[in-house]
Every structure is written in structure tokens, then in C-alpha cells.
Amino acid sequence: MQDTYKAxxxxxxxxxxxxxxxxxxxxxxxxxxxxxxxGVCHSDAATVMGAWPGLTLPRVPGHEVxxxxxxxxxxxxxxKIGQRxxxxxxxxxxxxxxxxxxxxxxxxxxxIVSGITVDGGYAEVMIAEARGVAAIPDELxxxxxxxxxxxxxxxxxxLRNAGLRAGDLVxxxxxxxxxxxxxxxxxHMGFRTVAIGRGGDKEKLAKDLGAHVYIDSAxxxxxxxxxxxxxxxxxxxxxxxxxxxxxxxxxxAARGKLIxxxxxxxxxxxxxxxxxxxxxxxxxxxxxxxxxNEDTLAFSVLENIRPMIEALPLEQAADAYARMTxxxxxxxxxxxxKAGGA
Ligand SMILES: [Zn+2]
Ligand SMILES: [Zn+2]
Numbered sequence: 001m002q003d004t005y006k007a008x009x010x011x012x013x014x015x016x017x018x019x020x021x022x023x024x025x026x027x028x029x030x031x032x033x034x035x036x037x038x039g040v041c042h043s044d045a046a047t048v049m050g051a052w053p054g055l056t057l058p059r060v061p062g063h064e065v066x067x068x069x070x071x072x073x074x075x076x077x078x079x080k081i082g083q084r085x086x087x088x089x090x091x092x093x094x095x096x097x098x099x100x101x102x103x104x105x106x107x108x109x110x111x112i113v114s115g116i117t118v119d120g121g122y123a124e125v126m127i128a129e130a131r132g133v134a135a136i137p138d139e140l141x142x143x144x145x146x147x148x149x150x151x152x153x154x155x156x157x158x159l160r161n162a163g164l165r166a167g168d169l170v171x172x173x174x175x176x177x178x179x180x181x182x183x184x185x186x187x188h189m190g191f192r193t194v195a196i197g198r199g200g201d202k203e204k205l206a207k208d209l210g211a212h213v214y215i216d217s218a219x220x221x222x223x224x225x226x227x228x229x230x231x232x233x234x235x236x237x238x239x240x241x242x243x244x245x246x247x248x249x250x251x252x253a254a255r256g257k258l259i260x261x262x263x264x265x266x267x268x269x270x271x272x273x274x275x276x277x278x279x280x281x282x283x284x285x286x287x288x289x290x291x292x293n294e295d296t297l298a299f300s301v302l303e304n305i306r307p308m309i310e311a312l313p314l315e316q317a318a319d320a321y322a323r324m325t326x327x328x329x330x331x332x333x334x335x336x337x338k339a340g341g342a
Contacts, residue, residue: 006337007123008317009058013050016122016318017058023125026073031130033085036142036340037311038121039064040320040333041150042177042240042263043089048321052116063089063114064149065121065128066142067339076130084142085133086297087114087121088149089287092129105289122317124337134293139301142340147177147307147332150287153296155182155236158259158285159189162234166190171232172211173222173248174239175202177324177331178262181307182236183209188303194232196222196248217244226251234259242266254278259285309334313342 004020011017026032039062046052047061065087069079079085093100093108100108112129114120119127136145155178164170170191172182179195186193187210194213195206203214213229215222226232231253237245242264249258249270260268260282274280288296300306308331312320320333336342 005124006314007060007119007125008314009060009119009122010048010050011058013057014048016048016321018315018317021123024127026071026127028074029076029130030073030127031069031076031079031085031133032071033065033067033087033126033128033133034070034339035065035067035121035124035126035337037066037146037337038062038123038314038335039146039150040317040324040329040335042324043150044115044321045325047116047120055116059115060119060121060123061115062121062123062126062335063087063091063116064146064151064334065114065126066136066146066149067126073130078130079133084136085128086136086145086149086293087126087128087133088153088290088293089114090132090289091118092132106286122314122335124314124339132290134290134297137297137301140297143309143311143334143336144306145297146334147181147309148296148300149293151178151307151332152181152300153288153293154178154261154285155238156185156296156299157288157292158236158261159185159191159234161285162257162259164189164191164233167192168233169194169226169230169253171196171222171226171235171251173235173237173244174262175206176239176327177329178238180205180209180331181305182238183211184303184305185299186236187211188299188305194226194229223247223251232256236261238262240264242268246270249274249280249282252278252280254280256280258282261285307332311336311342313337
């Protein structure tokens, strides 16, 4: 094995730089992963723009990482060398804070966050916590598995944990990186699935992904349409616009939930009236655990759900990131290394 590897690091806010780094041995409880693919996520901006509180640079971004284990740290018995695994946003919980002690590790107060508190997957090699990795099923290529580890789990967990029942009316706002997966999950979980997008050009795609109904919010009032067809038991808000999210509460049925998974830069404006009259709620949902990621991957195999991806070589990370931030990606950019076949 070579003793150096290529990585793309954020050297200063806004600057992605290709560097060579020395290969290190994994520490106790860690595995070393020979990265094959890493998805590019909007949340990578926390690292690339230097926005994450306490972030130290240089830092390698990336939290949709798939590759094969090539070294095991002391005490790791769960995984084998050569096994293909993935790492998502939550790289590992501390196990000692109050949420962790209550079993709510996703809300760990001192988490290891891939690509933010530790170096992530925009690289040929990543060191990961053994407790934070997920097995990748053979049916999925590394490039198509990668976005499922953040965009996939985020929408899958939000929907499956929402207390919904088969046949419920569920709307997915936004037909993009998160939304195109949310629509597929909603349909295959057995919900009456409505996609809300802007423009008629997305209707065919939304229906191909499984939406029963498409609402073009540029020409129709989405909340009025939702109310006309019975009101949504849940709306998954994926499009990063706070001003577009708030009014959706009025499209919910009584006791319906607006679930926020996209992070808008602007504030979400809310009217209290539809919250109180009808007992509607608004909540957020954050990623999931490593075993939730295995569930996401297994369900995707079971129901033939795949992300739509554009792959680029690792060396073109800056271009991939720019396409994502400019909204040009259809729908998830994935960086592929030589080990991944680039
Ligand atoms: Zn992400
Ligand atoms: Zn914790």
C-alpha cells in the first residue's frame, strides 16, 4: 500500500485544495477505510464555508462515505478487513452525555461528526469510529449507496418515525437532492404521496419517482390543493426556503406534522392559528444512527430505491461542490476515487 493518499481539504473558508497526506494507522476502536465514493451534501457548507462553531481548518469534508476497510484498530471485532462499509453524518456518539445515556444517540451533545469534527470522505482514505460505520449491501454500488447515508437516511427516518399509517396522505416539498429520495420512500412505505415542486418540468420526474399527485406551487396554492384532497398527515419539507415552509402548515390535516429536514438560511414564518386549531405540529428530524443507515440501505434494496447521481473524480471536488451549491446537480453529486473506479 502507498504511504500517502490524496485528500481534498478546506484550507481556508471557501477554498477546497487537493493535498497528499500520510496514511495513518487507526486508533483503538477505529477502522481505516479505503474510500471508493463520497457524496457531496449541502451540509458540507458547514465545513467549506467555515460556518460550524468551533471548526478547525484544515478539514476534509464529506459525510456520505463508502469504501472498504483496510486496517482495524485495537479492539475492533465487529468488522473485517476487506468489508465494504459506509459512514454517515453521525460518526460516533460519546456514549456518556444525557441523551446518549437515555439511548438517544442521534442527539448526542458531543458527537463525532464526519467531515466536521474529524476528517471526512473527500479523500482516498478515512479513519472512522467502528461504532459509527454501517455495512453496505452487495446490491448497491458504492456511488449509489453514498447519498443514502445522509440524504437517504434523513428522509427515510423522518418518514418512518412520524407515526404515520399505511395509506396516509404524505406530501414531500421539493424535488431535489432530499426530495427525490423522500418521494420514493414515501411511495414505497405505502403512503398516498404528493410531491410539491416549482414548475411543470418536474411533474414527470416526480411521478416517475412514485408521486401519485404533483402540485406545481408556481401556479397553484399547494395548501389549498392539499386541503381539497383531504389534508396531509405529514409534509416533509426539503426545499431550503423558510418562507416556503411556514405556510405549508395550512396544508396539514388535523394532528398533521410539518417535518423539517432541509436547512433554510431564512427564518421559518409561522401562523399560530393552524397550529392551535387542528393541533398541528412542526418538528425537525436529524439523520440517524449507523444501524438506521443499514435499515435505509436494506429498504432501498428491497424496494429498488436509488438516488439519482452525477459522479465526478475526487480531484474535481471543487467543481462538484460548486454544481451542488448552484443547484445544478441532478440530484446528488458523488466523488469517486480510483479505488471506486474513477
Ligand atoms: Zn448531509
Ligand atoms: Zn452523547
